[in-house]
Amino acid sequence: MDLNLKRQKLLDALQGKIPQDVILLSLEDCAPYGGDWTRLTGKPLLVFLPKTTEQVSLILKSCNQLKIPVVPSGGRTGLSGGAVVTQSEVVLSLSRMNQMSPVDVLGRTVRVQAGAITESVHEHCAREGLLWPIDLASKGTCEVGGNLSTNAGGVRVIRYGMVRRWVSGLQIVTMNGDVIELNRGLEKNNTGYDLIQLMVGSEGTLAVITEATLKLARLPHKEHVLFFAVPDLESVSELFSRARRGPFEILAFEFFSQRCLKAVETKLHRKSKLSKSGEFYVLMEIELGPGSEPEALLEDWLSQVLEADFILDGLLAQSSAEKKEVWGLREGITESIALTNEVRKYDTSVAVTNIVGFVNEASRLFHSMNLGAELYLFGHFGDGSPHLNVVRRDTVDHKTYVEDCDRFEKELYPLIKKWGGSASSEHGVGLLKKSWVEMSRTSEEMALFRAIKTAFDPNHLLNPGKIFNLLSTG
Ligand SMILES: Cc1cc2nc3c(=O)[nH]c(=O)nc-3n(C[C@H](O)[C@H](O)[C@H](O)COP(=O)(O)OP(=O)(O)OC[C@H]3O[C@@H](n4cnc5c(N)ncnc54)[C@H](O)[C@@H]3O)c2cc1C
Known part of the structure; x- marks a missing residue:
């Protein structure tokens, strides 16, 4: 279907069901929602900024009926292209859904909407002496929905672990518009599969998170x-x-x-x-x-x-x-590297005992390849999570740089495998690390990935092309 026709059909389907101010129409207004921090970007068909779960449900249901793909979007601070538009999808931004309920001091939880900014959650909970212990440099912009969907890490993982430990309830909306409550904030519930943990880290490919019950710790002494x-x-x-x-x-x-x-x-x-x-x-x-x-x-x-x-x-x-x-x-x-030049990021992970051996070998490899780039090393040493940033030299053009990065990556991935590590410790796969998923997962695992995706989203419309391709390339 022609893009203009698709757009019009969707607007007609939603006419009178959602308020006009929930929709961004102009190219100019939509443009910022096409990309994330990777600088990859695309042109959204339309952008929706719903204020309620009911609106999210109506939008997804209409897109599903019209077979229009959707990219869920949070603070767009992602570093692997998970929120990037690639095929004129509709963008569904959760940013206006940022309400927070009073903190449950006894249960040490707080219920928030998915668009709540991470730092606002910190401030809200600190008033009660409590902490949602997800701390990352993007905290002033990233959102709870994005943190959960990427299973974010950050600087305090050594003490508190990843995001997946700090959630006990989710409200999700599937592509056909169903609103589903997962776990209802229970600490203990051994009644079958853990769908919350399946949602965490699924990078917007299974359903849209609209609310979350977050678990809290006491503030450090x-x-x-x-x-x-x-x-x-x-x-x-x-x-x-x-x-x-x-x-x-x-x-x-x-x-x-x-x-x-x-x-x-x-x-x-x-x-x-x-x-x-x-x-x-x-x-x-x-x-x-x-x-x-x-x-x-x-x-x-x-x-x-x-x-x-x-x-x-x-x-x-x-x-x-x-x-x-x-x-x-x-x-x-991260900000100063982004201001320096183009950057390709590898948020690798190895056992903490292997970090020195792995980083030294990766550095030697990098320098032996004579690339038109500089290597910037930093990261979460205590979690075995070094970030390798390959930054373009001024003297090298974009095309040569991209070819150099591709050459380096072909050697780096086997090295990560040799050291028993992972090519994504915390940023997720998005678009940038799909080749790693194919090379590090067995065909049986990939078949399960595809079956799970199809169970949630039979028409394959939610965040298409992220994490893995639906058609096996093997
Ligand atoms: C300066 C800087 C420092 C950073 N430091 C760290 C760090 O230390 N550790 C770390 O882990 N990350 C870090 N990041 C990466 C990034 O901030 C995290 O991945 C963050 O969790 C993304 O949240 P977001 O709201 O910006 O999500 P987005 O970038 O908007 O989206 C990320 C993914 O989640 C999906 N998504 C977003 N909201 C929803 C929703 N409500 N429902 C379903 N899917 C959704 C999107 O489709 C996409 O696939 C850093 C980024 C920057 C710019």
Whole structure:
């Protein structure tokens, strides 16, 4: 069917059923909803910004009847192209569905709509001394629905785990318009398949999440931020080993290279307070127990570490402003790399014991290939989740860069496999890592993927072409 005709038929079908201000019509208004942080983009047929679950249901039902594909969309901070329009789909943005119910302090849960911004959920729960412990640099823009659909990780996974641990209820709408409540917020419910866990990480391919019951933890008691410069990756690992045995709970253990720090300093004008520089940096956030003694224990631990020859410099942030400054260096990396040039991202994952071996071998591979790109290394060391960012050199054109990235990727994926890892630790598959899914899953697993997709969405209209192709290429 011709696109204009499709558009008109959909508008006619919804005429009088949903308010006019829920629909964006003009090319200009629709354009920002065609892409995400990957800079991949497409032209939406139309954009809907529903305010209620009933409206979501009416829109999906009409699209299903007219066989019009739909891309669910959150804050569009995704780094693998999950929310990108590829075939003039309708975009269904949840951003206006951002209401939050009062926190259930006794049950330690909160019910929110899918469009609630992650940071707003933090602020809402902090008033009751509670925390939804999903913390990532995009928290001011990403949404709960996007976090759940990507099974987001972030900087506190070492302490709290991934998003999937922090949800006990979902309201979803399937492509045929059915509104389904999953689990109703129960902590215990052993009555068959766990459909919540199937939804988490499904990247908008099975159903649209409209509401979620989020599980909460208590706010950390006393947080401290430490920052170190070290000469190499082995020293990052040595520091991690000391921290694991330290008199505190680790909340975050992040690392980044000198090249990443330079990018943040140049592009965002932030400055490290360390007087010496190193090849790598570590940001550690820890929680001390109650009482006064833990502070003395921390100081003892720190003075011993600072005397060790693998530490070039280090500091303990002395105020909340200083903590923010140190975090600003780590949280500014993705943005400053994006401001530097085109970037291809690999959010890899290996067992934490393999991280040094894997990253060193991947770096050697990268440098041996003479690519028209620079390697920026950072990530969640404590979770075995290094991010390899391949950034185009100014002297190289776009086409050569893309060919170089493709060449590197062909070698990198087998290397990840050799180290027993994964090509997506937390960003999801979206469009960018589909070849990894094909190469790392068995044909039996792929057949199950396709059967599950068909059970939820028999016409294959929801976020088509994301995670895997429906037709087997094997
Ligand atoms: C600066 C920066 C730092 C980041 N750091 C991290 C990090 O540390 N850890 C990490 O895991 N990620 C990180 N990310 C990636 C990104 O923020 C996460 O993937 C986030 O969870 C995406 O949420 P979103 O609302 O922006 O989703 P979107 O990008 O809008 O969508 C992501 C996927 O979810 C689907 N989707 C969105 N909403 C719904 C819904 N309601 N129902 C069904 N499907 C839906 C979309 O179709 C798409 O497939 C970072 C991104 C940036 C820009």
